[in-house]
Amino acid sequence: MNRPMTLRPPYDFLVFAAFSILAPGLMNYATTVGAEPAVPVFKDGEAQVVKAFVDPDYWIRHDLWVQTEFDSDDDDKPDRMHVSVTRPGQTESEGLKLPVVYISSPYFAGTGAKGKEFFWDARHEVGVTPPEREHFPAVELKSRRPIISKSHAKEWVPRGYIVVHSSSPGTGLSQGCPTVGGDNESLAPKAVVDWLCGRADGFTTPDGEEKVVADWCTGKVGMTGTSYNGTIPLAAATTGVEGLEAIIPVAPNTSYYHYYRSNGLVRHPFGFLGEDIDYLYDFIHSGNEPRRDHCDCEVRDKEMLQGFDRKTGDYNEFWAGRDYINDLEPLKAAVLMAHAFNDWNVVPEHSVRIYQALKAKGVPSQAFFHQGGHGGPPPMKMMNRWFTRYLHGIENDVEDDPRAWIVREQDKREKPTPYDDYPNPDASPVKFYLSAGAPERGKLTTDSAADEGTETLVDNFSFSGAALAQAEWTNHRLIYVLPTFHKPVHLSGTPRMTIKLASNKPAANLSVWLVSLPWTESKKTKITDNIITRGWADPQNHASITESEPLVPGQFYELTFDLQPDDQVIPKDQQIGLMIFSSDRDFTLRPTPGTKLTVDLNATSITLPIVGGDAALAEAFKESKSEKKE
Structure with missing residues (x-):
């Protein structure tokens, strides 16, 4: 791996410091843990916690920027996505190669104001042009440090995985414009998967030429996340990118029309009366300060406000372009869907419609449903078996498990009831x-x-x-x-x-x-x-x-x-x-x-x-x- 050495403010000191702090731990690794090589361990079809992978003092953390194939902010340069990596020290000291659990989000760097004064006014007649809404002030970056997130690391790194995070376009330190379901939000995670598999370039800085190579990755990648973070795995999978073997989307928004409209009617997610797609754009647009005005003009004011038709609520080309059911043909990753039947934010049809389409397509797929509200991943055992099978290649027969798992009323989420399928075949x-x-x-x-x-x-x-x-x-x-x-x-x-x-x-x-x-x-x-x-x-x-x-x-x-x-x-x-x-x-x-x-x-x-x-x-x-x- 090419370590970042020539770095530019504000990134240089922090990234260099991360490597400097880790170096003594890596040098002492053999005497502290023992001479036996550390490798993933499996039992009953699940990846086990390995003692040598547990201590975060022996984890390597570093940041980089992956170059994409698009230029969504029209600055005549391919957009680069900010990526962070957390991996066991053995990937450096012993040359160990491991699969990756990858999470991408627009939320890592902070979000915009939540005041209802910035929502659309819902107090007007049906079928009329609504009064304009006020756009809230630009989102201020939560931090300029090149740290994205530490989520999922404590669950997956000890089990023999590398955990990778990235900020989606136009958020955090990633370049480009947020589009809330546009093509660049599918192609951005695709670029990261391509980089992990050796097909795209990663760089030590957002504008430099020193490359970073993911030579510690086996070329097997899985994705997961909840809500918007659960939408992105599906978006990436619709590109058919090689190496993305399995995804576990939790409460994903699979169609922005079905999030903000119902059968031609303007409808809002529960608890957010007056929210629409342009508000969500403002809410996540935390990055790309040099091109912010351009993004606001071209994406929000032209594409969204002229396309989303808040007057009639009709389904049109704008919404069709943000409906992932129209993009499933290339998808081949194994999919474990998760959703709640009482989720009135991202309503359950989002996962059910995709699950039914994937079954018809013949893609390996299962569904986990519970009776709670928004969010709620499958039990760790289910997720572990899914990633063990498709990322580590362990033949644990997960593909022969029941197709549907439903948490019955009053039962704990960790104990779903298996069924042959959903809907119940009976x-x-x-x-x-x-x-x-x-x-x-x-x-x-x-x-x-x-x-x-x-x-x-x-x-x-x-x-x-x-x-x-x-x-x-x-x-x-x-x-x-x-x-x-x-x-x-x-x-x-x-x-x-x-x-x-x-x-x-x-x-x-x-x-x-x-x-x-x-x-x-x-x-x-x-x-x-x-x-x-x-x-x-x-x-x-x-x-x-x-x-x-x-x-x-x-x-x-x-x-x-x-x-x-x-x-x-x-x-x-x-x-x-x-x-x-x-x-x-x-x-x-x-x-x-x-x-x-x-x-x-x-x-x-x-x-x-x-x-x-x-x-x-x-x-x-x-x-x-x-x-x-x-």
Whole structure:
């Protein structure tokens, strides 16, 4: 390896100091640890912690810049990505070669302001041009020291891996512009993998010519990370880069359209009402000070603000270019997806849609799901087996493990239940129809024979979805409920809604919740298990998510859309309720209250994926002998 010797401010002293401090430890390595060569050790198909790799005093840490194949900031020079390496000292003292666990992020150098005053104002009518938002001040670098992150090192280095981090384009000390899902965010990690495999150049400084060679890497690389850091492994894998053998994306954003829109409707991630892709750009743009204004102008103000269409919410070329399902053809890395069914930030469809596509493509893939919120990686045992198989090449038969692992309700995340696949292969669709009952509760039934007419709700964003679901009487929602279960009912898959409705205005929000009743919210934590899943759609996109049309007041339109995927066991003594309302105050725009939606009950239905199908549902409705006696 060519060590950095000719360094330029502000990097020279710090990088040189890192090597100087480590040198005595490396020289004393043989007498301290022993003469036996240190090598990875495996047991039961997992890489074990090796004593010789544990002590961080014997780790080598160094920084460099990898040259990419793109020039996203238009300065007539290829962008260079800032990279840091943490590796066992034996890769220097003994010439040991090891595989790499690689993490890339836009967050390592700090992020922008989180004040809601910088969000888009969601308080306006649906289908109109929104008022402009204020851009927050430029992000200040958290540190100018060439230190990216120490995450994952303590987990993987002792098990015989090298850990590599990089800052994504336009963040930290990496050059280029952030694009929030643009091509450069796929090609940047590709360049790092190419460098690790000897196909790209790394340099000791961001503008120098002294090269750094990764001669300690076996040419096998795996990637992981959570949220945006989980998106980047998928982005890298879509390039088909050689050497990227396996990825473990945790709660990845696989489509920025599905993050900021739903079926033609402008929708926000939970807790971030008014956030859109241009805000996320500002939030992560922590680097490239000489070209900041150029990036803001060309990427944010031209590409994003002219392409994201916050007025109609339609799917267009801008969004298609940031949807990784369109780029899966070259992908060949083994993929272990991880997501939560109650993640209302990056909703679960992000991972489910990619997992289904990878299965169809024949890529080695498994899925881990849990019942919590945003984030949450698979148990270390699962991740270890995945990387052991595909990075170290140990034949541990992980490819023959069950395809899906789901943490059941009340179970610890470390103990998921294995299933043959997701959705559960034993699940089958059961269709339910609506029986009138507004403004109180109507019924869900499998019988479609009755003539139920129409029912009307009045939009009012002042009421939360939770309040509407618990209300005994309100004209701000319609709700239809199944009889009480006497046995648990297992849902597994993606519910599908078909609704025929009319609006008294040219545009309106449409929100649907599937809930479990009675409501049992914790007064202390305000956490509820009653939300089974949710969905949102724009009636103006009844025919297509790429083209919307103003609604003719009073005219009925039929649209079909999916709710978020789920796998949940509804306990006995509960009921499933279907709630239809307009504005979801936590997710949608907040128009002036008063819009009326009229639903044709005879042409409206919901299909639920029930394990055991009709037979299991019928069994759940049967009272036991003891219950009948009571």
